Amino acid sequence: MPASPRSPVRGRSSARSEFIDWFLEVCIDQITSITGMFELDTFQERLDAYVRLKGVRPEAFRVLAQVAMLGQVARGEVSAITGLRERTARDLLAALLADGILASDTPNGPVCLRVSLSSAETRFPALFATL
Known part of the structure; x- marks a missing residue:
């Protein structure tokens, strides 16, 4: 019914x-x-500004952009991404890891973006209210 x-x-x-x-x-x-x-539409511009601010090789932007797009990148791919020789690519990766913008769970594992509290305000400025 x-x-x-x-x-x-x-x-x-x-x-x-x-x-x-x-x-x-x-x-x-x-x-x-x-x-x-x-503000994801300008995130790559902020990554480029970060590379210039830190004074690392300009090829670092390509690595950061690729990691941002894919979520993670194998360490062995950095040379192909940047077009740098293997040793120079490893040095660049080491600099990005030491700076803390990239991180890895293991010494030989893939790398991913890391946003620390100290860097979050500059990488995602609209997330924080201006006082």
């Missing part, structure tokens, strides 16, 4: 639908807000 317009089942269904609509609106709002705070 179909539910009548005044059926409690129909009322719960309507409330559930309203909750789902509200919940999805909140999710979309949060995604939009956080995306804006990370």
Whole structure:
């Protein structure tokens, strides 16, 4: 037997639908807000500025951009990414690891971006309120 317009089942269904609509609106709002705070459209420009500020080889930008895009990069790929000779690429990678912008779980494992508290404000400035 179909539910009548005044059926409690129909009322719960309507409330559930309203909750789902509200919940999805909140999710979309949060995604939009956080995306804006990370300013991902200018993240590569900030990585390039970081490389210039630190005075490391300009090829470091290619490594950082690749790591940012892929999430991690194998150490052996750095030479191919930068176009540098193997020894120079290893020295560059060592400098980025020593600086702390890159990190690895193991001495020979892939590297990933690391954002420390001290560097977060410059890499993601919109995440922090200006006082």
